[in-house]
Amino acid sequence: MTKQPKRSAYAYFCLFSLYFGAAGGFLYPSLVINSTDGALWLPILLWAGASAASCLLYVRLLRGLKGQPLLPYARGLLGPAAAWLLTFPLLLFAFGAVIVMLRSFSELVTMTLLPTTPISFLDGMIVPAALLAAAGLPPIFRAARLLFLLAFTILLFLLLVGFINTHLYYGGPWLRPEPAFLLSGDFYGGSFLWMGFAFVALCGSYDAEESRAYRKGYLLALGVGTALVLSFVYLPVLTFGRELSSNLTFPFVTKMDSVYQYWIVFENLTSIFLSATMFCLLVVMALKLRTIGSVAHGLWPKLPVSKLVLTASAVVFAVATWIPEWRIIESWLFNSLVIRMYVMFAFPLLLLAAGKRKTAKEESK
Amino acid sequence: MKPINPTASPASERRREQAQGRKEQGRAKALARLRTAWSGTAALLLLLAAGGCWDSKDVDNRFLVGAMGLDAKSPERLEVWFRVPVTSPMGGGHKSSFFAVSQEGSTVMDAVNRVQYKLPKAIDVSSTRALFLDEQSAQYGLLPYLEFAVRERTVPLDAVVAVVEGGMKRIFESPNPAGELAGIYTKLYFEPYAGGIPRKNKTMLWEVYAKLHNPMHANLIPVLRQEKKDFIQTGNAFFRSDHMAGRLTMDESLLYEMMTKRLTDSEIVLMSRSDLNIVHNKTRVRSRLAGGKPRVEAEISLSVSLLDKSHSKRRSEDEIKEELAEQLDQLSKGLIAKTQKAGSDIFGFGNRFRDRIKPDQWPDLYRQGDIRCTFKIEMRNTGLEFLRA
Amino acid sequence: MPALLASLHKWTVDEPARSLNKELALLFADAHDYICVKIGEDGGREVCLCYLSTLASPAKLRFVVSEEAGTLESRLSQYEGTALQEAQADSAEHAICLGMAVLCMEGSSHGLVLNLHKVQQRSLSSPFTENVLQGPLYAFNENLEVNTALVRQRFRSSKLKCLVSDIGTATRTKAAVMYAEDKVDPDCLQRVQDALDGLDVQSVQDTGELLRLIDTKRWARLFPKAVLTERPDRVSSDLLRGKIAILLDGTPFALLLPAVYTDFWHSPEDSYVNPFVSVFLNALRFLAMFCNLTLPALYIALTSINVDVNRLEISLAAAASREGVPYPVFIETMLMLIIIDFITEAGTRLPQAISATVTMVGGVVLGQAIIQANIVSNLLVIIVAATAITNFIVIDYQMGLVQRILKYFVCIGAAVAGLLGIVFCLICLVFYLSCLESFGTPYLTTMLKKKGGGA
Structure with a gap:
């Protein structure tokens, strides 16, 4: 590696869009549908707004980094002990995210395409992601750019095809917001979808220009992602109605099963959908593993990142394979809310405050 | 070009020797690496052979089921029929192009599992094209039998569903007139390129299942019967939740298609003195809640063209239009009255009230509802011959 | 030529243990084409000319064997060569091996190198591996000087630089590094030069071998890191796009560095035809690549694991054609793929006259017989044939070879996990490609060809 080429806003856009593609398709729709009896778009848009706000917080933070990664900066700002305390939850958060993603996808595969293949084998798909993560951030971005083209062509096709047999009147109530969803665990469980930016912020080094590209990329991807997620949620609802959709574990997957059109060569669109999701998923897992590596490197600066990434992958594999019941994954989704909120808002706010105090102190001197 | 300047140094010999030595070492290392690579590959292949392909079952080792039939003898006992197309290499040899088996069980999966004990190959229902429900079992309720599919x-959720009257045996065991690919005949019957689609009301498994869960939308499933050689559709059965509640005639089904905007193909309407082809259909549905009662107005515009008229009588365009409107009006009144009486909203009008009422209230409200159809008919053309009164 | 004689006179006669001609005679003992003739005397000392008769052409220095015909002076004055320089034993040996002649005087350890080099080369012909349909019809040959000249003729500017170095301790093959000064990435140039300087090998026979040698990361060697071409037009246009060309003496293939994945899918003709056609052709090539990678794998996946993905009609047809085939789909496909690779390989290595027969026997007779013998299904034969054809759409020979290997890899994936296995393999491939770098340039840099500078 000679010089780090600047990452363009487009590269960020691709990676973030892949995040939405990977996380939005299978776990998320049922959470939203079950969170409210009222309009479904409301919880989605609320989270999208929260996500944009949190992203802008991070951008403010990243702007001041002057070309170094976030975690060494935090260390320099707060001192080793405080930084350790502050960043440890990040590690937990990232670990949880990868484990849930890996296991839930393997579970989805066994439920649909490969019923007898053991979970431990399917979890082995983490290997290429781990190797890519160990190779560094630039390869992740390069892979993301190519796979974005592949995955989103397929997804776009599937979404278009998904409009067959939909009726707007199933989607109601459209305009009746029911604030009860604010008390629903499902509503908060869905927050994992809106955190893609945090992973990228935690690894990689930033300066003013880079953070601008980051912001532009994320806001664009947030637009695309929200549209994507709205389709993931609404297509099954508009086809099956609310009642059946809320009974389904993966509404969009079942929706894909129901599509029949004479000119579509493939019968079983679920497998195509799973392929597209897999395109997104492995890159996103590589990104998350890289984040674990970076955060862990911030905690133990003496160990090399690539070793940390590989160790983390082994741990993730072991835990994902060990999880005995699907319920555990669901309960993690609900219970890790505090950590997620911490990562979204508390952590950047704390760092910003610390940074401000430091500059104030320096000026007074 | 740089001038040639072969510089020589006394150390060159020694360097060459060193290089040689290094090369030997390098080769040994490369060999070792190659060996590890090979053993790795070999191990991987062994692993693959040992038990790698968990879900692999070659297509010639499966019986791909073309059609399945569910026949509930009693609420506890279920008979499942399978119709399996027989594949024969190079088109030759076999007399029959399909075979049919039936198996009893307590659930569908149980029956599928048990039928394996009879057959030399694994039965594979993952490409089933059609699912038949016996008329009797449709009266008991469908839900318990369909849940396995979802x-x-x-x-597959896009399998065609139909109710069968007159027993499963006949429809499963008699050969199809067209002969080829026996099991998928039913599917082809409902395929868009087959004729008469609008009255057939193709219904897919996922629709049935979704409507079973949706109190605001009732099922309408085609009813088939096996005649001597081919099967005929005798009408469409409508359901109240998961029980069969009555029948629609084929003509009523056409009206149903119009009201639910499913009519996209052209369709022929026969009247006493003339035949018309409906070439375009547009429907507007207005719904409101007036004094706690739902009120639905469906405004159906039809564009028709004249196919044939009786030579015995002179008729004008207006007369023909009027006759059609009257005929449709009669049909619609009968259709609505039938379904309202049963409390089965096959049109899904209830979905339009989602903003205003709770889903469970709908079936009762539907009974009291005021549902009207108005028809607006345009004669687009009269074919290549003028219609002169 | 008095200068020649004058420099001969300047030598100090250092009376070494063995004078240069003796030394050379010792070095070239048992080489029957080594010739050392006395061409005259100078101040009582013998002057002789040493050369390899197979490499040098004494015609350039016209001397007559008979004693009376002239003095040394007159003989030397007939020399019509270029640069001359002094050489000692080591360098004289090298010079002789290069086809020079060395003028030695008795009692001196120094000699004069005369350029009597005679070149063995074939004439320019059209490219052998890259068939040209439209565009310049000539290709490089095995002579470095000619090849450099061909490039210079297409790139007439002082910006075109050419550095030469020797590679191989035994063969001392000349390698020319050419680049356009204002376009090239200096960082990349430095990498290439370091790589060439750092080479420690006995011999280099071909640029393909050279590429393996300077591509240092072992795990990353699957994909070619440089384009091999024998077309001067491709070299000169790529030089203008900021690439570096390495030409090697004795091979008609030039290396173009750095190369990214998409470079292997473009032919220089793409810029000679109209853009609609070239876009169509490019799309066709990528489609062919996808088919080549996935067709056999899809067959495996769709007939053994994801049977419900294709229509029942197709599944039934596949089942019918496999009826009676005793082997599992995976084995059947592997068998057939290997056979078709046998046929391809047999066709390439044989002389053209025979290879037509091989294709005939292999393709037609074997294909027909293998179906009738019920060893493979006829659906598979169609698929394998299509796969083989798509493989030939690949423009670059190196990339075509890689593709041939990769399809087995994808097939294994399909046999284990069906469609998802195929997708998994493709993802692995993308990940692998995105980790690769060709001399500092990421291998997956861009999907589109950049206009102008930058690689």
Whole structure:
């Protein structure tokens, strides 16, 4: 590696869009549908707004980094002990995210395409992601750019095809917001979808220009992602109605099963959908593993990142394979809310405050 | 070009020797590496052979089921029929192009599992094209029999569903007139390129299942019967929740298609003195809640063209239009009265009230509802011959 | 030529243990084409000319064997060569091996190198591996000087630089590094030069071998890191796009560095035809690549694991054609793929006259017989044939070879996990490609060809 080429806003856009593609398709729709009896778009848009706000917080933070990664900066700002305390939850958060993603996808595969293949084998798909993560951030971005083209062509096709047999009147109530969803665990469980930016912020080094590209990329991807997620949620609802959709574990997957059109060569669109999701998923897992590596490197600066990434992958594999019941994954989704909120808002706010105090102190001197 | 300047140094010999030595070492290392690579590959292949392909079952080792029939003898005992197309290499040899088996069980999956004990190959229902429900079992209720398809994802959700009257045996065991690919005949019958689609009311498994869960939308499933050689559709059965509640005639089904905007193809309407082809259909539905009662107005515009008229009588365009409107009006009144009496909203009008009422209230409200159809008919053309009164 | 004689006179006669001609005679003992003739005397000392008769052409220095015909002076004045320089034993040996002649005087350890080099080369012909349909019809040959000249003729500017170095301790093959000064990435140039300087090998026979040698990361060697071409037009246009060309003496293939994945899918003709056609052709090539990678794998996946993905009609047809085939789909496909690779390989290595027969026997007779013998299904034969054809759409020979290997890899994936296995393999491939770098340039840099500078 000679010089780090600047990452363009487009590269960020691709990676973030892949995040939405990977996380939005299978776990998320049922959470939203079950969170409210009222309009479904409301919880989605609320989270999208929260996500944009949190992203802008991070951008403010990243702007001041002057070309170094976030975690060494935090260390320099707060001192080793405080930084350790502050960043440890990040590690937990990232670990949880990868484990849930890996296991839930393997579970989805066994439920649909490969019923007898053991979970431990399917979890082995983490290997290429781990190797890519160990190779560094630039390869992740390069892979993301190519796979974005592949995955989103397929997804776009599937979404278009998904409009067959939909009726707007199933989607109601459209305009009746029911604030009860604010008390629903499902509503908060869905927050994992809106955190893609945090992973990228935690690894990689930033300066003013880079953070601008980051912001532009994320806001664009947030637009695309929200549209994507709205389709993931609404297509099954508009086809099956609310009642059946809320009974389904993966509404969009079942929706894909129901599509029949004479000119579509493939019968079983679920497998195509799973392929597209897999395109997104492995890159996103590589990104998350890289984040674990970076955060862990911030905690133990003496160990090399690539070793940390590989160790983390082994741990993730072991835990994902060990999880005995699907319920555990669901309960993690609900219970890790505090950590997620911490990562979204508390952590950047704390760092910003610390940074401000430091500059104030320096000026007074 | 740089001038040639072969510089020589006394150390060159020694360097060459060193290089040689290094090369030997390098080769040994490379060999070792190659060996590890090979053993790795070999191990991987062994692993693959040992038990790698968990879900692999070659297509010639499966019986791909073309059609399945569910026949509930009693609420506990279920008979499942399978119709399997027989594949024969190079088109030759076999007399029959299909075979049919039936198996009793307590659930569908149980029957599928048990039928394996009879057959030399694994039965594979994952490409089933059609699912038949016996008329009797349709009266008991469908839900318990269909859940397996969604939960286990065994039968594709886009399989065609139909109710069969007159027993499963006949429809499963008699050969199809067209002969080829016996099992998928039913599917082809409902395919868009087959004729008469609007009255057939193709219904797919996922629709049935979704409507079973949706109190605001009732099922309408085609009813088939096996005649001597081919099967005929005798009408469409409508349901109240998961029980069969009555029948629609084929003509009523056409009206149903119009009201639910499913009519996209052209369709022929026969009247006493003339035949018309409906070439375009547009429907507007207005719904409101007036004094706690739902009120639905469906405004159906039809564009028709004249196919044939009786030579015995002179008729004008207006007369023909009027006759059609009257005929449709009669049909619609009968259709609405029938379904309202049963409390089965096959049109899904209830979905339009989602903003205003709770889903469970709908079936009762539907009974009291005021549902009207108005028809607006345009004669687009009279074919290549003028119609002169 | 008095200068020649004058420099001969300047030598100090250092009376070494063995004078240069003796030394050379010792070095070239048992080489029957080594010739050392006395061409005259100078101040009582013998002057002789040493050369390899197979490499040098004494015609350039016209001397007559008979004693009376002239003095040394007159003989030397007939020399019509270029640069001359002094050489000692080591360098004289090298010079002789290069086809020079060395003028030695008795009692001196120094000699004069005369350029009597005679070149063995074939004439320019059209490219052998890259068939040209439209565009310049000539290709490089095995002579470095000619090849450099061909490039210079297409790139007439002082910006075109050419550095030469020797590679191989035994063969001392000349390698020319050419680049356009204002376009090239200096960082990349430095990498290439370091790589060439750092080479420690006995011999280099071909640029393909050279590429393996300077591509240092072992795990990353699957994909070619440089384009091999024998077309001067491709070299000169790529030089203008900021690439570096390495030409090697004795091979008609030039290396173009750095190369990214998409470079292997473009032919220089793409810029000679109209853009609609070239876009169509490019799309066709990528489609062919996808088919080549996935067709056999899809067959495996769709007939053994994801049977419900294709229509029942197709599944039934596949089942019918496999009826009676005793082997599992995976084995059947592997068998057939290997056979078709046998046929391809047999066709390439044989002389053209025979290879037509091989294709005939292999393709037609074997294909027909293998179906009738019920060893493979006829659906598979169609698929394998299509796969083989798509493989030939690949423009670059190196990339075509890689593709041939990769399809087995994808097939294994398909046999284990069906469609998802195929997708998994493709993802692995993308990940692998995105980790690769060709001399500092990421291998997956861009999907589109950049206009102008930058690689």
